[in-house]
Amino acid sequence: MLDVDLGPLWLTLRLAGVTVVVLLIIGTPLAWWLAHTRSRARTVVEAVVAMPLVLPPTVLGFYLLVLLGPHGWIGSASQAVTGSALSFTFTGLVIASALYSLPFVVQPLHGAFESIGRKPLEAAWSLRASKLDTFLTIASPMASRGYLTAIVLGFAHTLGEFGVVLMVGGNIPGRTKVLSIAIYDHVEVLEYTQAHVLSAGLLLFSFLVLLMVYTVNRRLPIHVS
Amino acid sequence: MSELISRFDVTFPTFRLQVKSSLPAEGITVVFGPSGCGKTTLLRCFAGLIRSPTGFLALGEHVWQDETTGFFLPLPQRPVGYVFQEPRLFPHLSVRSNLLYGWNRTPTSDRRISLDQVVAVLGLDSLLERRPSHLSGGEQQRVAIGRALLTSPRLLLMDEPLSSLDAPRKREIMSFIQQLDREFRIPIIYVSHALHEVVQLAKTLLLLKEGSLASIGPLGEIFSQVGIRRVISDSHIGAVIDTRVAEHDVEFGLTTLAFPGGQLSVPHQNNSVGESLRVQILARDVSLVASPPAFQTSVLNVLEATVMEIGHIESDQPFVDIKLDIGCPLLATITRKSLAALKLHPGQKVHAQIKAVALTHDSLD
Numbered sequence: 001m002l003d004v005d006l007g008p009l010w011l012t013l014r015l016a017g018v019t020v021v022v023l024l025i026i027g028t029p030l031a032w033w034l035a036h037t038r039s040r041a042r043t044v045v046e047a048v049v050a051m052p053l054v055l056p057p058t059v060l061g062f063y064l065l066v067l068l069g070p071h072g073w074i075g076s077a078s079q080a081v082t083g084s085a086l087s088f089t090f091t092g093l094v095i096a097s098a099l100y101s102l103p104f105v106v107q108p109l110h111g112a113f114e115s116i117g118r119k120p121l122e123a124a125w126s127l128r129a130s131k132l133d134t135f136l137t138i139a140s141p142m143a144s145r146g147y148l149t150a151i152v153l154g155f156a157h158t159l160g161e162f163g164v165v166l167m168v169g170g171n172i173p174g175r176t177k178v179l180s181i182a183i184y185d186h187v188e189v190l191e192y193t194q195a196h197v198l199s200a201g202l203l204l205f206s207f208l209v210l211l212m213v214y215t216v217n218r219r220l221p222i223h224v225s
Numbered sequence: 226m227s228e229l230i231s232r233f234d235v236t237f238p239t240f241r242l243q244v245k246s247s248l249p250a251e252g253i254t255v256v257f258g259p260s261g262c263g264k265t266t267l268l269r270c271f272a273g274l275i276r277s278p279t280g281f282l283a284l285g286e287h288v289w290q291d292e293t294t295g296f297f298l299p300l301p302q303r304p305v306g307y308v309f310q311e312p313r314l315f316p317h318l319s320v321r322s323n324l325l326y327g328w329n330r331t332p333t334s335d336r337r338i339s340l341d342q343v344v345a346v347l348g349l350d351s352l353l354e355r356r357p358s359h360l361s362g363g364e365q366q367r368v369a370i371g372r373a374l375l376t377s378p379r380l381l382l383m384d385e386p387l388s389s390l391d392a393p394r395k396r397e398i399m400s401f402i403q404q405l406d407r408e409f410r411i412p413i414i415y416v417s418h419a420l421h422e423v424v425q426l427a428k429t430l431l432l433l434k435e436g437s438l439a440s441i442g443p444l445g446e447i448f449s450q451v452g453i454r455r456v457i458s459d460s461h462i463g464a465v466i467d468t469r470v471a472e473h474d475v476e477f478g479l480t481t482l483a484f485p486g487g488q489l490s491v492p493h494q495n496n497s498v499g500e501s502l503r504v505q506i507l508a509r510d511v512s513l514v515a516s517p518p519a520f521q522t523s524v525l526n527v528l529e530a531t532v533m534e535i536g537h538i539e540s541d542q543p544f545v546d547i548k549l550d551i552g553c554p555l556l557a558t559i560t561r562k563s564l565a566a567l568k569l570h571p572g573q574k575v576h577a578q579i580k581a582v583a584l585t586h587d588s589l590d
Contacts, residue, residue: 119313122274125300126307127327128376137326141317 004194007174008182009201015090015178016158019097023105023154024147026098031109032135036118049107052100060100061167068092068168088170093178096168097158104153112146113139145217152213156206227285229380229412233270233277242266242436250284250380250412252428253402255444257417257457263436264416268382271414272307273300284379304335306373306411308383312365314357320368321353327376336377338409343371346408347401363394367401374409381405381413387422399425420461424448424505425585432456448505449554451536451546463507464555465585470496479525482582486552490525491582505583508546511557515567516574526579530555532571535564549577 030049034042052060068086069075074095075085086092116139124134140147162180169176171185179198186195227250234243242263248254256264269275271282273289276297282290289298300307306327314323324340344350347367357365366386373381383402387395403426406413417423423430423444430447432439439456440447447453449464466489468482473493480494482502489504496502514522516529528551536546538561545564549555555577569575 119309119311120315122300123307123309123313123315124326125274126272126305126376127372128301128330129326130301133330138315142315144317 004197005173005182008177008179009198011090011174011177012159012179015093015097016155018094019101019158020105020151020154022094022098023101024150027102027105027109027150031106032113032139034106034110035113050103053103057100057161057163058167061096061164064092064096064099064164064168068095087168088172088176090175093165093169093176096164097161100161100164101154101157104157105150108146108149108153109143112143112149116142148213148217152209156209159202159206229271229414230281230283231271232279232281233267234279235266235270235275235277237266240266240436242270244433244436244438246431246438246441248412248414248431248441249429251410253406253413253415253426254429254431255415255417255423255427256431256433257420257423257427258433258439260418262433264418264433265384266436267433268384268414268416271380272305272382273298273303287379304376304379306376306378306381308366308370308373308381308386310385310388312357312362312369314360314365314368314372316357318357319353320349320355320357320360323357323368324349324353324372324375327372331376338374338377340375342408343374346404347371361394362390363397366390366394366398370398370401370405374405374411378411381411383413383415385416385418387417387419402426420457421585424461424465425503445554449548449556451534451548451556453556454536454546460509461505461507462556463505463510464553465503465505466553467501467503470494470498470500470502472498484553486550487528489579489582491584494584503585505585506555506579507581507583508556508558510579510581510583511549511555512578512580513547513549513557513559513563513567513569513575514578516576522578524578524580526582528555528577528579530575530577532569532573532575534571535569538564549575551577 034046065087066072067074070079070085070087075087079085086095120138120142121134124138125131129137160180162184165176165178166181169178171177171181179202183195183198186192186198229248229250232245235241240263244267256267258264266275270277270280277292279292280290281292282288288296289303290296315326318326324343328336328340344353347370349367349371352360352364352368357368360368370386387398390398399422402413402415405411415422415426427444429442430444431441432447434456440450444465445467448462453462466484468484468489471481471483471488473480478493479490480492482489482491482504491504494502530549530551532547533550533554534548536548538545543560544558545561547557547559547569549557557577567575
């Protein structure tokens with residue numbers, strides 16, 4: 001009978017979920033800074049953020065493997081503190097996925113903050129709202145479409161990654177064996193049925209998520225442009 | 226009476242604003258000047274949206290900025306209201322939430338203006354549950370004004386709040402602004418580049434030219450200065466006089482307006498007796514005759530006047546401005562030829578014939 005191990009599926013969803021949360025925490029201030037700074041460093045930072053879009057995943061994965069491994073800066077620091085390096089661990093995967101999906105979260109947020117501009121913020125300040133208050137009560141809700149896009153793209157992009165994960169995480173069942181790698185494994189040993197089940201599942205899931213996003217997006221009351 | 230004392234000096238790549246002024250903290254002060262003269266920049270300095278590195282700003286005894294000690298109160302902590310050129314309503318909040326946004330953030334002890342008051346004065350009752358995107362431009366601007374008022378500001382800053390509106394809306398909002406001055410007693414600084422707004426609203430006028438102060442003072446005085454033409458290059462210059470409706474002449478369809486120097490007859494007005502009415506007498510509508518007037522004239526308003534000052538005579542200009550005293554200042558534009566014919570000199574008694582009296586609330590176009 002059909003025997004498909006669903007472990008990789010849950011691992012993938014967990015990885016994508018954690019990655020998106022991490023990215024929102026890092027990406028929000030970064031995108032805010034990019035949208036409002038007049039610093040010349042802005043162009044450099046923008047270019048760095050966009051790098052994962054053009055680099056082959058294996059290049060990113062290779063450097064991350066070196067960095068996160070027991071002899072890399074980050075890996076050795078982690079080993080000193082926790083007793084183990086980060087390569088071939090779930091934490092390592094999160095770091096790798098976050099870097100890899102960074103532009104997919106930062107760019108929609110950056111765009112959203114930029115299109116809001118300074119005007120509503122100034123209005124809020126003139127109504128006694130502090131900068132943090134203004135961010136929370138004016139900028140964030142006005143950027144809700146940007147957030148939705150960022151969450152979905154970040155999540156979906158993490159679901160689909162292969163190269164970086166393979167380099168950094170290896171293929172350890174239950175720890176780093178994610179869906180895309182599981183599918184690859186099944187195909188390699190000619191288990192087409194299992195590959196079909198996982199692939200079709202991912203296909204359907206991705207379609208449904210995107211469908212939901214576009215539906216919700218259309219109904220959101222706020223149009224900032 | 227307290228004053229708004231300020232000193233700003235800000236430099237931009239292509240522009241420098243350097244203004245030192247002391248304004249009465251009451252009534253409407255209009256900041257007037259051509260586009261690009263620094264009006265909005267000045268207003269943003271008052272708000273604290275621009276920090277002048279050597280600036281000083283105090284309203285009465287409350288100092289908001291004093292760079293000699295490095296003190297600067299950021300905008301959220303300044304008791305000012307700001308009405309921008311565009312309404313800038315928050316699109317994700319209802320009109321009610323927009324109105325209450327600043328009110329909720331104003332300490333209870335500072336709240337002097339209530340939602341009910343603002344809704345009544347600005348006529349917002351039927352709009353409260355709507356979203357900003359479902360309001361007309363004029364309604365949005367009214368909400369923006371109400372929202373600023375609900376922070377109970379000590380100073381209201383308005384940056385060309387009418388510029389995005391059509392003429393009927395302008396008239397409507399303008400009367401609201403005049404009402405604000407009377408109802409809430411908040412000093413207003415109002416930026417404008419439209420002369421008719423100045424004439425209708427201003428108590429005090431601050432004229433800006435290329436980033437510096439060209440003139441400042443009560444509107445009536447500034448508009449009857451003989452040198453005003455060099456600052457305001459507009460044919461619509463002339464004395465502004467605050468009058469009171471004295472009586473209606475039903476038979477001839479005229480209304481008599483009283484002012485400190487006498488009376489003016491104008492076509493019938495729908496104002497009741499005792500109401501105040503501001504009029505402008507354009508300098509080009511005033512002609513002078515030697516006293517006493519030797520012949521009958523069809524001009525209704527002929528007033529005794531004393532020549533106060535004769536404007537600068539330029540040989541390439543056929544006209545010259547004369548400042549007169551008719552109990553209040555009056556400006557007349559006559560030809561140099563007439564000046565010579567009448568042998569005008571300061572102190573001389575003449576009669577001023579006023580061919581037309583412009584009623585400022587009609588002058589919107």
